[in-house]
Amino acid sequence: MKPPEPTSPRQVYQGPLIFLGLIIVLPLLARGQYAYLLPLAQIGGLYAILVTGLTLLMGFTGQVSLGHAGFYGFGAYVAALAATSWGMPLAGAVVLALIAGALLALMTGFMVLRLKGNLLALATLCLGIILGELFNKSKITGGAAGLFDLPRIDFWGWPGKSALAKVYLVWAVVWIVVVLALRLTMSPAGRAIQAIHFDEEAAAALGVPVFALKLKIFVLAGFLAALAGVLYAFVYTPAYLGPEEFSLMLSVMLVTMVVLGGMGSIWGGLIGALVTTGLHEVITLAGEKIGFTQITRFEQLFFGALLVGMLVFCPKGLVPSIARLGLRRWRRRT
């Protein structure tokens, strides 16, 4: 890994502005027969938030979480329970869920981040499965049946039931998250966490508070996961929350998205999330068209093989590799 290049001010503003433009324009194109893409864009946005947190954790700090779906589900369930069983107002439920997500990450991170490499991966994997089991089997969470009659996030009638408005709501949050994440990676603290990835001992010797920084990023990733969970419970779902979404498979999918994006670039992770969500839809549609009933199995096979293939043959990530290839062609031509 190379030490990061300094960024020019033009680059700093260019990306987010183009991104904002795309967010505003692209959903407008999804009309008529393409309207089914809008819910897809919503869930893609949620994954983008999750992946941004995970990219900061995996790509920049070099710490793995194989249980991220657990944190995502935790946020969703705390929000849903607060709003229904505990009778809190919506805003209170949202704030509580975000705080709870960060706190859970703080507690678990404080314990597991002492572990390195392999063992950290195992511990987070276990945590994710434990959380998934609790969502699935606990009486409090409604078990496999789930929770019903959740309130909707609503600013005086907006986004209401409009799928387009929901896309804007979700992607507005994505935009803020991405811009803040980019700022973070360019700040001194961001440089310090990359130093941890590069060489933990050297970073510590240069005065980087290694454990504290790792923990902060872990908490940030947990917070972002809870944020995505809140949006899942209060915006994306039709007022219902079940445990299927927060499986081990999703944790692996999220890691796949980060790996696709090249593990170390916020934009790459974003593209990884979108490509993966898109592929999911393409495979499902293709399965419906040819009447193949086992399509979910095939899809899992595909994504499992994609993950293995990427890590084995293209560990730098698909997005950066293609980008580099394109850049080389373009340079040759000019």
Added chain:
Amino acid sequence: MQEYAAILCVKGIMIGSIYALISLGFNVIYRTTGVLNLAQGEFVMWGGVMAGWAHGIMGWPLGGAILTGVIGTVLVGLVVDQVAIRPARGSAPVVQIIITVGISIVLRSMAALIWGTEPYHLPPIQGGGVHFLGVFLEYQSLWLLGVVAVCMTALALFFMYARLGRAMRACAENAEASRLCGVSPDRMSAMAFGLSALLAGLGGVLLTPILSMSFDRGTMLGLKGFSAAILGGLGHPIGGVFSGLFLGVLEQFSVWYSSVYKETLALSIVVLVLLFRPRGLFTR
């Protein structure tokens, strides 16, 4: 009450011996290549499902079905090593772990696509059973226990004394140095995956008559097996075996309290052990 406890104990040891077998396989790979193979449970599932398919659908005799299951699993292990583990030899341990997670997903969905989602059954090697201390013991469970005991002893001797076993251990210690001494890490890695898949296949074939086997059983079995390996201390096969038995019994007794949190309990113990005693319960 006492009788109930005895039944739980026996059942726990029986399930635990499967965990022990899986943790053995886990340790074989870990001690040779340093890879934590989270796809170990899927090997067990493939063994059981292939044997069940050979017997139930193809109508082959039991012996042939068992052979099919075991040999098939060994082949799967070798293919996994060739395709996914060998090319990624140099990558970080964490990357390798994620690769094995990917492999387990591939193996699981592939099994569902090839053999369907219905559970497969096998008749026991030997029907009936004996009464022992007021508990009915199926012969099949005794077979299972016997196989685990034999495998454990054989492996311990193999890694201690056999030239090949020592060569395999040397690879985990220092791949470069062992290559200089004429031991090929690639070949040893293939050996480890084959051997470990053999153990898993045996486990699957012996477990199927007791619990039946379907494509989605492997993941949890694998997790329990690796829990046992962690509890016993990574790289300490004998500790892993005893932790497997312990985990099996513990799990059965937890059912007394509530059957819902069986998996949660096992995994919570793993997390606690990882945090407070990462070298395992049975090592000094």
